[in-house]
Each structure stands twice: as structure tokens, then as C-alpha cells.
Amino acid sequence: QVQVVESGGGLVQAGGSLRLSCEVSKVAGHTFDNYAMAWFRQAPGKEREFVARITGSGSDSAYTDSVKGRFRIDRDNRKDTVALLMDSLKPEDTAIYYCAADRWGRFSSEPSGYDYWGQGTQVTVSS
Numbered sequence: 565q566v567q568v569v570e571s572g573g574g575l576v577q578a579g580g581s582l583r584l585s586c587e588v589s590k591v592a593g594h595t596f597d598n599y600a601m602a603w604f605r606q607a608p609g610k611e612r613e614f615v616a617r618i619t620g621s622g623s624d625s626a627y628t629d630s631v632k633g634r635f636r637i638d639r640d641n642r643k644d645t646v647a648l649l650m651d652s653l654k655p656e657d658t659a660i661y662y663c664a665a666d667r668w669g670r671f672s673s674e675p676s677g678y679d680y681w682g683q684g685t686q687v688t689v690s691s
Contacts, residue, residue: 566591566680570663573685576653584648584685586663597621597641600666603648604675605659612662614673616648626673653689660684
């Protein structure tokens with residue numbers, strides 16, 4: 565079973581930066597660079613929403629409008645990791661952030677397009 569583990573959340577003041585990391589465990593027969601990867605987030609009382617996604621090769625990425633120009637998704641296929649670099653953080657970015665892996669490489673922005681999920685990491689931005 566593929567395991568996805570996030571790290572790097574925390575408390576930061578508005579305008580600050582955080583780097584989230586996600587590691588995907590190696591499983592026989594699976595190749596990480598075939599996986600599309602994404603970050604989603606869920607704030608209290610709200611539905612889980614798409615934040616950013618990246619193709620298996622890393623050649624293409626996409627973002628939700630509210631984070632464009634502030635967040636960047638990146639991956640290292642040698643280490644089976646993906647990162648979310650977050651700058652100019654705002655209080656409305658406060659949420660639990662989830663890393664998700666799609667073994668079929670569909671590059672979806674929908675939660676249903678992902679097969680494996682991490683437990684989430686809390687990001688809190690104070691005003």
C-alpha cells in the first residue's frame with residue numbers, strides 16, 4: 565500500500581512563508597514519476613479544495629486562482645517527494661493541507677482523481 569506523508573506545517577504571521585513537503589513510499593511495481601501529485605486544503609466548516617497539482621514529469625503544473633503567484637508546487641522524482649512553497653501567506657490560507665497521489669497520472673483538480681492521501685498538516689496564518 566502506498567503511503568503519503570506530509571510535513572512542514574505550522575504557525576506563521578501574515579506575509580510569511582512556509583514549505584510543505586510530501587513523501588511517497590516506494591511500492592513494488594509503482595513508479596513515482598508516473599504519479600500526478602496535488603495539494604488540497606480544508607478549512608474548518610468548508611469542503612476540501614484544490615490548491616495545486618503537478619504532472620508526473622514535473623513539466624506542467626496548475627493552481628487555484630487564490631494562490632497563483634504566491635504558491636509553487638515542485639517535485640523531486642529522485643527522492644519521491646513533492647513540495648508546496650507558500651509565500652505571502654494570508655489568514656484565509658489557514659487550513660489542513662493534504663498531499664494526494666494519482667497513480668494513473670490523470671492530473672485532475674478533483675479529489676476523486678487521487679488514489680492515495682496523506683493525513684494532512686496544519687497551516688495557521690495569523691493576522
